Amino acid sequence: MDYIGLSDLEIQRRESLKELRNLGIDPYPAAEYHVDIYSTDILETFSDENMPENLKSVSLAGRIMSRRIMGNASFAELQDSKGRIQLYFKRDDVCPGEDKTMYNVVFKRLLDIGDIIGVKGYAFRTQMGEISVHVKEFTVLTKSLRPLPIVKEKDGHVFDAVTDLEMRYRQRYVDLIINPHVKDVFVKRTKIVNTMREFFNSKGYLEVETPILQPIPGGAAARPFVTHHNALNIPLYLRIANELYLKKLIVGGFDGVYEFAKDFRNEGMDRTHNPEFTVLEIYVAYKDYKWMMEFTEEMVERVAIALHGTTKVQLGDRIIDYKTPFARVSMYDAIKKYTGYDIAGKSEDELRQICKELDIEIDDTMGKGKLIDAIFGEKCEDHFIQPTFITDYPIEMSPLTKKHRSIPGLTERFELIVNGKELANSYSELNDPIDQKERFEDQLKLSEKGDDEAMFIDRDFLRALEYGMPPTAGMGIGIDRLTMFMTNSPSIQDVLFFPQMKPEKKAEIFNESVFVEKGIPEEWAKILYKSGFTSLAQLKEANVGKLHQILCGWNKKHKLGLQNPTPEQVKEWTNF
Numbered sequence: 001m002d003y004i005g006l007s008d009l010e011i012q013r014r015e016s017l018k019e020l021r022n023l024g025i026d027p028y029p030a031a032e033y034h035v036d037i038y039s040t041d042i043l044e045t046f047s048d049e050n051m052p053e054n055l056k057s058v059s060l061a062g063r064i065m066s067r068r069i070m071g072n073a074s075f076a077e078l079q080d081s082k083g084r085i086q087l088y089f090k091r092d093d094v095c096p097g098e099d100k101t102m103y104n105v106v107f108k109r110l111l112d113i114g115d116i117i118g119v120k121g122y123a124f125r126t127q128m129g130e131i132s133v134h135v136k137e138f139t140v141l142t143k144s145l146r147p148l149p150i151v152k153e154k155d156g157h158v159f160d161a162v163t164d165l166e167m168r169y170r171q172r173y174v175d176l177i178i179n180p181h182v183k184d185v186f187v188k189r190t191k192i193v194n195t196m197r198e199f200f201n202s203k204g205y206l207e208v209e210t211p212i213l214q215p216i217p218g219g220a221a222a223r224p225f226v227t228h229h230n231a232l233n234i235p236l237y238l239r240i241a242n243e244l245y246l247k248k249l250i251v252g253g254f255d256g257v258y259e260f261a262k263d264f265r266n267e268g269m270d271r272t273h274n275p276e277f278t279v280l281e282i283y284v285a286y287k288d289y290k291w292m293m294e295f296t297e298e299m300v301e302r303v304a305i306a307l308h309g310t311t312k313v314q315l316g317d318r319i320i321d322y323k324t325p326f327a328r329v330s331m332y333d334a335i336k337k338y339t340g341y342d343i344a345g346k347s348e349d350e351l352r353q354i355c356k357e358l359d360i361e362i363d364d365t366m367g368k369g370k371l372i373d374a375i376f377g378e379k380c381e382d383h384f385i386q387p388t389f390i391t392d393y394p395i396e397m398s399p400l401t402k403k404h405r406s407i408p409g410l411t412e413r414f415e416l417i418v419n420g421k422e423l424a425n426s427y428s429e430l431n432d433p434i435d436q437k438e439r440f441e442d443q444l445k446l447s448e449k450g451d452d453e454a455m456f457i458d459r460d461f462l463r464a465l466e467y468g469m470p471p472t473a474g475m476g477i478g479i480d481r482l483t484m485f486m487t488n489s490p491s492i493q494d495v496l497f498f499p500q501m502k503p504e505k506k507a508e509i510f511n512e513s514v515f516v517e518k519g520i521p522e523e524w525a526k527i528l529y530k531s532g533f534t535s536l537a538q539l540k541e542a543n544v545g546k547l548h549q550i551l552c553g554w555n556k557k558h559k560l561g562l563q564n565p566t567p568e569q570v571k572e573w574t575n576f
Contacts, residue, residue, distance in 0.1 A: 199393075248460075355371055512528065514536065519572075
């Protein structure tokens with residue numbers, strides 16, 4: 001077995017693995033292990049006076065999280081998918097016959113923290129008053145070869161908790177083992193989605209699926225990921241939104257359709273953005289954005305109550321109240337209130353001047369829409385903490401939205417802002433194909449100016465509109481951000497099982513040839529490398545006497561039959 005680059009603990013575990021196999025124990029058995037109860041079931045139903053029948057004989061499985069070896073009796077802590085429970089091992093109960101190998105060798109010496117075992121026995125209370133399982137039989141189900149980070153807990157307090165975020169996000173599987181409370185966030189995430197799905201289904205709306213690989217990245221202003229389909233010899237884009245496909249289904253005659261979709265945007269990453277994210281989009285025929293405001297606030301209120309039993313939810317040091325109705329403020333009124341500027345009817349040049357006066361960073365590629373968006377984002381958005389609908393966006397910001405029925409230059413659009421961040425976006429959907437074509441052409445001009453987030457012209461969508469789409473209200477809400485808000489999570493990485501990360505830094509490639517180049521005989525260079533010396537600096541700093549012992553010991557242990565080097569020779573090998 002090759003132990004190059006392994007720690008002492010990893011080597012020890014591999015040796016234990018070999019010993020288990022030598023004893024005839026398969027450390028990775030294929031057979032089903034029957035589990036009839038979870039740790040939490042035992043803890044919740046245990047009774048000293050009237051013991052439930054199902055606790056008199058239990059079978060459960062999980063991971064060993066701690067051990068206390070005390071001669072002929074020992075304790076361990078087992079963690080299953082629901083929680084933790086103490087196990088009590090007594091040598092003569094585990095091994096009732098003459099052969100005590102399973103206790104003396106397997107349990108005491110060959111098992112480690114992190115190993116997965118199955119146990120059969122009965123529930124009881126120890127003299128210290130702790131509900132436990134008295135183990136009559138145990139089975140090795142998985143040998144863990146890599147030690148877990150050690151997290152100590154006493155009297156309900158956690159010590160040495162693993163707080164390295166990069167490690168936790170990159171190795172979420174370890175994070176979930178050593179920080180079981182992390183599971184709660186993801187359980188709540190699923191509950192959020194299920195609550196929304198039940199709400200939509202109760203209204204009679206249909207859940208659908210639309211393409212992820214699209215010939216045109218439509219439905220939003222964003223930079224797409226592009227790939228190539230070899231058989232068709234065409235470029236394809238990972239979808240940035242599913243809007244246009246869902247509206248085609250409204251054209252096809254559905255009254256209401258929705259999709260929980262994975263979208264992809266080739267943009268920067270921060271605590272609220274991941275290049276891959278989940279969004280809910282819903283479209284309902286014969287409705288408008290005013291109706292959708294009421295629908296959205298009812299949905300969000302339901303989610304809060306389903307998760308917390310109340311509309312008041314902790315977010316950082318604030319309490320957010322999702323009780324309906326939410327406040328409604330027009331975008332122009334918000335800008336006027338927090339900047340003092342009335343931007344109604346302002347030209348692009350006038351807006352650029354206002355941005356300069358407000359010290360807002362802009363560039364030449366930005367049209368009126370992006371300039372207004374920059375003003376609102378920089379100077380206004382942070383002021384809206386409690387759920388607020390920002391309404392009536394300028395037409396330049398909303399190429400898929402109906403013109404406002406009474407205010408020229410505006411559209412029937414709202415965004416739901418919570419804690420200074422956009423949570424949901426909604427329109428009275430544009431269903432005039434001629435107007436839509438003109439809006440797309442305006443986006444094309446922005447693209448020609450250098451705006452790489454401007455929309456493509458989707459001619460198939462225009463064709464669909466020409467057949468006639470009924471008046472429609474649409475809404476999109478980010479599931480990741482909603483989960484952040486509902487679970488008091490400060491970063492989007494906290495609500496994604498596997499957030500996108502920078503590539504791991506890999507250790508410098510090194511092999512025994514480097515030692516050979518320094519004059520060390522090849523056979524001893526190999527042994528140096530295999531025994532854990534993986535750099536010249538490490539060899540140079542080694543104690544000569546100890547190094548001599550290692551080399552001679554390796555030769556003897558592995559029966560290599562080499563002539564041992566002298567201490568003087570070893571000293572020469574470290575002097576270069």
